[in-house]
Amino acid sequence: MKLVLSSVALCALFHVITGHAGHNHGPVGKQVKVPTKQLNDGNNIPILGLGTFGFGDIPKIRQAINWAVEAGYRHIDTAALYANEEEIGKGISDVLKKGLVRREDLFITTKLWNDKHAKDQVVPALRDSLAKLGLQYVDLYLIHSPEASKADGSPTNIDYLETWQGMEEAKKLGLAKSIGVSNFNTKQIDRIKAHSKTVPAVNQIEVHPSNTQEQTINDCFERNIAVVAYSPFGFFVTRGGPSKDDPKIKNIAQKYGKSVTQVVLRYSIDRGLIPIPKSTNQKRIKENLDVFDFQLTPEEISTISSYNTDTSIFS
Ligand SMILES: NC(=O)c1ccc[n+]([C@@H]2O[C@H](COP(=O)([O-])OP(=O)(O)OC[C@H]3O[C@@H](n4cnc5c(N)ncnc54)[C@H](OP(=O)(O)O)[C@@H]3O)[C@@H](O)[C@H]2O)c1
Structure with a gap:
């Protein structure tokens, strides 16, 4: 003993x-060891993940996955739409072969695109993603958006309740450990809750200081649904929003000896969200993970929320 x-x-x-x-x-x-949060189905999700969207970045993504897992990322976000599942699969295969992690240490999310919303299309679409990723299962499968479309992108009238039945089937088959939604509002989530036995484990939505999404986040938390925050930097890394030189945000960053982007990620985490910052640059991949040795005060969270203009970076 x-x-x-x-x-x-x-x-x-x-x-x-x-x-x-x-x-x-x-x-x-x-x-860095990333803490996890328990989802409403009992599975655990690391509270920060690597975003991977960017058609121009597809050739860089395999290397980015290697750098990210070496740094300590365990959660990777992709989607059928991103056309990078094969490259991500190569990156995952690299880190497994190198013995950096075991499959069960990773949390891989992918998403069903809008043109596969018919109930009998869901499982085949997931199988296609799994084949590209080289995986037997994903940890989280999301309906990318409530809107259904035809293959040419034109809208079609398929109710997401039907799509959700396909998602439940994917979970039952063990192809997805958890299932959830993305870009859903509270009314849409409540329709799923009213018509099915499975409550989405996650709603992945755009959240950042210019789009704080208080109501939707509160509604999700009341329903025990975790919120993954996409585009977590918002306008801090693009033009037209609060500047990195704004004294309010700079003061907070200086206080903790952190960058503005790290403070913005911590802002998500301290609101109970799960940010998925995207980078294919090794230095920034590491920087974005180095956010677990400080915590913002409620006043600092309010200060950052005061940038809110309810503006989506996609509008
Ligand atoms: N469900 C949905 O509908 C949906 C929609 C959008 C996004 N997403 C997911 O969410 C992820 C993140 O969102 P996003 O890619 O839109 O935006 P984001 O992560 O907020 O920002 C990414 C941009 O910030 C740059 N960047 C990363 N780290 C930085 C740092 N430390 N300092 C300065 N610049 C930095 C990146 O460039 P470098 O790569 O050069 O570092 C890239 O240009 C996506 O990749 C995707 O996985 C989901």
């Missing part, structure tokens, strides 16, 4: 000294 305890203690000491998280294998540098 003594021997067992001391080897556990030694192992813990090793993790503290090297910064290795438990369950990680292989020769990697200092890693």
Whole structure:
């Protein structure tokens, strides 16, 4: 017994000294351990993930996955729409082969595109994504949007309640551990709740300081639905929004010795959200994960929320 305890203690000491998280294998540098949150179906989701959208970035994404997992990311967000599932699959295969992680250490999300909303299209669409990703299952499968379309992009009249039945089938078959939605409003979520046995585990929506989404987030939390925040930087990395030099945000960043972008990510986390910042740049991939050694005060969260103009970066 003594021997067992001391080897556990030694192992813990090793993790503290090297910064290795438990369950990680292989020769990697200092890693950040990302906390997890329990979803309403009992599964756990890391509270920060890597976004991967950008058609121009597809050739860079395999390397980005390698850098991200080496840094400590375990949660990766993709979608059939992004046309990068094959490259992401190669990146996942690399890190598994290198022994950096086991499959069960990763949390992989992909999404059903709008042109596959008929009930009998859902499982085949997921199987297609899984084949591209080289996986047996995804951790989270989302309906990308409530809007159904034909293959040419023109709208079609398929009720997302039908699509949700296909999602439930995907979960029943073990092809998706958790199922959820994206870009749904409260009314749409409540229709699903009223007509099905499965409450979405996640709603993935746009949230950032210029689009704070208080009402939808509160509604999701009241219904025990986790909120994944996409485009978490909002206008801080694009033109036309609050500037990185704005004194309010700069003061907060200086106080913690962090960058404005790190403060904006922490803002999501401290609101109980799960941000998925996208980067294919190694330095920024690491920077975006280095947000677990400080916490914003409620006043600082309010200060950042005061940038809100209810503006989507896609409008
Ligand atoms: N469900 C949906 O409908 C939906 C919609 C949009 C997005 N998403 C998901 O959410 C993810 C994130 O959203 P997003 O890609 O729209 O926006 P974002 O993550 O807020 O911003 C990405 C942009 O910020 C840059 N960047 C990253 N880290 C930075 C840093 N530390 N400092 C300065 N610039 C930095 C990136 O460039 P570099 O790569 O050069 O670093 C990229 O140009 C997407 O990739 C996708 O996975 C989902």
